[in-house]
Amino acid sequence: MIRAVKGTHDLLGTALAYHRTVVEATRRWAEAAGAEEIATPIFEHTEVFERGVGQTTDIVQKEMFSFTDRGGRSLTLRPEGTAGVVRAYLEHGMKVWPQPVRLWYAGPMFRAERPQKGRQRQFHQTGYEVIGAAEPEVDAEAVALSWRILESLGLRGLTLKLGSVGDPADRERYNAYLRERLEPHAERLSEDSRRRLQTNPMRILDSKAPPDRELLTELRVRPMLDFLGDAARQHFEAVQARLRALGVPFEVDPAIVRGLDYYVRSSWEIHHDRLGAQSALGGGGRYDGLSELLGGPPAPGVGWALGVERVALAMQAEGLSPVPAPGLDLYVVPLEPELVPRALEAAAAFWPELRAQYALKARKPGKGLQEAEKKGARYAALLGPDEAAAGKLTVKDLKTGEQRTLSPEEVKEWIRGGTA
Ligand code: HAM
Numbered sequence: 396m397i398r399a400v401k402g403t404h405d406l407l408g409t410a411l412a413y414h415r416t417v418v419e420a421t422r423r424w425a426e427a428a429g430a431e432e433i434a435t436p437i438f439e440h441t442e443v444f445e446r447g448v449g450q451t452t453d454i455v456q457k458e459m460f461s462f463t464d465r466g467g468r469s470l471t472l473r474p475e476g477t478a479g480v481v482r483a484y485l486e487h488g489m490k491v492w493p494q495p496v497r498l499w500y501a502g503p504m505f506r507a508e509r510p511q512k513g514r515q516r517q518f519h520q521t522g523y524e525v526i527g528a529a530e531p532e533v534d535a536e537a538v539a540l541s542w543r544i545l546e547s548l549g550l551r552g553l554t555l556k557l558g559s560v561g562d563p564a565d566r567e568r569y570n571a572y573l574r575e576r577l578e579p580h581a582e583r584l585s586e587d588s589r590r591r592l593q594t595n596p597m598r599i600l601d602s603k604a605p606p607d608r609e610l611l612t613e614l615r616v617r618p619m620l621d622f623l624g625d626a627a628r629q630h631f632e633a634v635q636a637r638l639r640a641l642g643v644p645f646e647v648d649p650a651i652v653r654g655l656d657y658y659v660r661s662s663w664e665i666h667h668d669r670l671g672a673q674s675a676l677g678g679g680g681r682y683d684g685l686s687e688l689l690g691g692p693p694a695p696g697v698g699w700a701l702g703v704e705r706v707a708l709a710m711q712a713e714g715l716s717p718v719p720a721p722g723l724d725l726y727v728v729p730l731e732p733e734l735v736p737r738a739l740e741a742a743a744a745f746w747p748e749l750r751a752q753y754a755l756k757a758r759k760p761g762k763g764l765q766e767a768e769k770k771g772a773r774y775a776a777l778l779g780p781d782e783a784a785a786g787k788l789t790v791k792d793l794k795t796g797e798q799r800t801l802s803p804e805e806v807k808e809w810i811r812g813g814t815a
Contacts, residue, residue, distance in 0.1 A: 402516025447478030449656025558651030728763030
């Protein structure tokens with residue numbers, strides 16, 4: 396038997412119901428904030444991510460699903476949504492729209508990570524991007540939206556960690572400090588981190604390797620927050636003030652590290668207390684230089700993404716149910732074999748006002764009602780020779796037991812009235 400590829404999952408039943416619940420909550424809140432939906436392709440030219448996400452990140456160095464197409468071009472399954480959204484912003488000239496442009500999205504992302512609980516190779520995100528504004532208000536807007544979406548799902552075990560990775564010049568100073576501090580001890584670092592010391596020392600802070608962790612603690616390395624320049628510091632303070640005014644609780648994380656290089660200034664993550672190692676339900680930040688990295692004019696932006704599967708795990712851990720998928724309204728049961736085609740016609744006549752299905756084989760009334768219940772239908776409609784001759788159906792409410800013989804129009808009225 397052929398199975399789904401390792402790290403990928405079929406979504407159906409309850410898992411899909413959770414998924415839909417998260418996507419619909421994102422849609423509702425993002426649209427409430429005036430965002431328009433966007434769906435970008437699931438693959439892009441590899442350079443969109445190399446330039447956008449950054450050459451020195453784990454994502455680009457080891458986690459991308461890249462392939463060469465028939466024309467010899469390198470393409471990559473998107474590991475995240477932001478770079479593609481900014482590419483689309485530039486490609487569609489959204490710079491001349493009234494700024495800022497607010498976009499939201501939902502879809503699959505792909506990272507070749509080692510699968511474990513809360514970590515897949517194909518996973519799903521919902522995301523929100525505000526492009527064309529540098530004001531701290533939009534950072535706070537974005538953070539607040541991501542927080543409130545998670546709260547609206549009923550989640551309680553949430554912590555919002557807010558930090559700032561500064562402006563590029565601040566980061567250069569911080570990287571220089573890290574190099575100076577760590578270089579004398581380079582031989583104690585893991586191999587990956589020795590490489591990072593050359594390419595991007597800040598990434599060492601994100602290392603899980605025990606020797607790196609030990610060294611960092613021992614040297615009492617100062618956090619990025621100590622190195623913010625005036626502009627970044629003022630921005631960070633303003634974002635915090637706006638969040639307080641909006642009533643969004645947060646903790647300042649002086650050493651926040653995100654896995655993407657495009658961030659400047661604000662960056663944040665929302666964690667859940669019951670998810671173990673993969674506890675980040677979502678993360679985001681400001682990415683003012685990303686447009687230029689992709690060859691466009693300056694276009695400051697800020698946004699976030701939620702990991703749909705992780706949000707679902709958190710909901711399960713808190714005993715929260717998803718919004719159930721709508722069940723069948725009506726199941727039409729032919730009582731004679733020659734009435735099967737009429738059952739199809741009867742069911743089809745109810746679409747799309749009612750969710751109606753029919754049995755493909757004649758059933759005795761009792762068996763038909765049982766089958767309707769198994770299908771999760773609220774009503775069963777029996778179609779025997781008498782009903783067929785009169786153009787009617789004998790409809791039973793499977794909850795109350797009430798039964799009526801009605802024309803299709805009357806059935807619609809009864810059921811619509813009953814389910815309203
Ligand atoms: P990210 O932090 O890389 O940010 O991913 C956001 C969320 O996606 C994570 O917090 C996590 O819940 C989920 N996630 C990431 N990798 C996996 C995986 N392998 N399996 C399951 N879930 C995963 C971004 O992707 C940025 N584009 C967010 C952003 C938008 N920044 C600005 N705008």
